Amino acid sequence: MIDIHKVPSPCYVMDEALLRKNLSLIKSVADRAGVEIILAFKSFAMWKSFPIFREYIRYTTASSVYEARLAYEEFGSKAHTYSPAYTDTDFPVIMRCSSHITFNSFSQFRRFYPMVEAFGEKITCGIRINPEYSEVEVELYNPCAPGTRFGVTADLLPETLPEGIEGFHCHCHCESSSYELEHTLQHIEEKFASWFPQIKWLNLGGGHLITRKDYDTEHLISLLKNLKARYPHLEIILEPGSAFTWQTGPLVASVVDIVENRGIKTAILDVSFTCHMPDCLEMPYQPAVRGAKTLPVDAIKTALTEENVYRLGGNSCLSGDYMGSWCFDHPLQIGERIVLEDMIHYTMVKTNMFNGIHHPSIAIWHTDNTLEVYKDFRYEDYRDRMS
Incomplete structure (x- = not known):
């Protein structure tokens, strides 16, 4: 277990x-189901840890040119790449x-496939499909969601796929269960199965929170085995992000000041929600804090002083x-460590240096x-981003 006091x-x-x-x-699930499960860099890209990952998985998925380079140059294998829009550059x-x-x-x-054909090495191409269900x-x-910019709906697919389309990619989930995948597969098969004989692989995207306790x-x-039994010629691919690093470590912070306004006490930390934990504000959600009880957001407005809220x-x-409320078992002190749990996925990949705050x-x-x-x-990391 991490010794928090040895962590800066x-x-x-x-x-x-x-x-x-x-x-x-994850490796056990992939092996038993006979599918490929690959790491999505959009959730986690801490490349110095890739030697550990390579002991368990072979491939990764990229959503940009930099992520594709990271796959090839640092993970050591070519990426499964999808982007909403590629550029000539x-x-x-x-x-x-x-x-x-x-x-x-x-x-x-149509714009880029001629470049693939002219490329000297084999690349398999696919189209993103939208089952209009999530x-x-x-x-x-x-x-x-209605009006989404992602993927092609079934009514826009030609009866015969263009030469060069060898796979379908579908992404409909976010921290979802296997039962949500089961429902999604029903919609995918209902709308797109007639094209399955024309393709070689089916990528079921990310959002499969395989490592969550429940x-x-x-x-x-069972779901994946049955899918493969129905379509034995298809390679099945899943590309979760959060599942790989779910509950694998915290963001360790410290109290730098405590202020009070109209009875509301705020412990100011040496980290920022908007800079270092943006999903907390975007979703929003309150992260678990070690040694504290998470309360409803407005609980602090009626809390008593002695309750340490x-x-x-x-x-x-x-x-x-800011976020809140949390109840501690003691009054917080300046310099005290605050441990924000489960902060390895969708944090480092989304941070920024707003205000020039120390990362x-x-x-x-x-x-x-x-x-x-x-x-x-x-x-210098801040300065060099600015110009």
């Missing part, structure tokens, strides 16, 4: 033992770094850079109980 503040720190536990489960590099390329539209396919409730994360992995394995505030100048370090706690700091951020 602020710092994202991943627990290698917990990571390996997740990776072992990026596409040659995308081809060099990708084994699979999925197009979002037929106009993009159980994702937060519209910000719903790729099948996830029914046996149901998932606090908001946690970020150190940016954004007025809304948390990135580290891993190894299985031999040693800390390795992968990256410390300095003034």
Whole structure:
């Protein structure tokens, strides 16, 4: 277990033992179901940890030219790449770094497929499909919401797919269960199965939270085995993001000040929600804090002083850079460590340097109980982004 007092503040720190536990489960599911499960960089791209990942998985998925390069140059295998729109500038590099390329539209396919044909190495191409079904409730994360820019609906597919389309890619989930996948598959098969004889692979996208405690992995394995039995010629691919690093480490922060206004106490931290935990404000959700009870947001407005209820505030100048409420078992003190749980996925890949605020370090706690700091951020990192 991570010794928090040996971790610098602020710092994202991943627990290698917990990571390996997740990776072992994912590999077991993939092997038993006979499918390929690959890592989505949009959730996690801490490349110095890739040697650990390579012990369990072979491939990754990219959504941009930089992610594709990361797959090829740092993970050591070519990416399964999808982007809403490729550009003439990026596409040659995308081809060099990708084994699979999925197009979002037929106009993009027609524009770039001649370049794929002229490329000296084999690349398999696909089209993103939209089954017009998703159980994702937060519209910000719903790729099948009405008016979405993602994918092609069944009514727009020609009876015979264009030469060069060898796969379908579909992404409809966000931290979803196997039962939501089951419902989605019913819609996919109902609308798109007539084209399955023309394709070689089916990518079921991400959002499969396989490593969550209540996830029914046996149901998932059965679901995927039955899918393969119905379409034995299809290679089935899943590309979860959060599942790989779910509950594998916290963001360690410190209290730098405590202020009170109209009876509301705010512990100001050396981290920022808007800079370092943006999903908390976007979704929104309150992260678990070690040693504290998460309360309803407005609970602080009626809390008694002796109840040790606090908001946690970020150190940016954004007025809304705070969350709350949390109840602690003691009055917080300046300098005290605050451990924000489960902060390895969709954090480092989305952070920013708004206000020039110091970016948390990135580290891993190894299985031999040693800390390795992968990256410390300095003034030059901020300066060099600006010009």
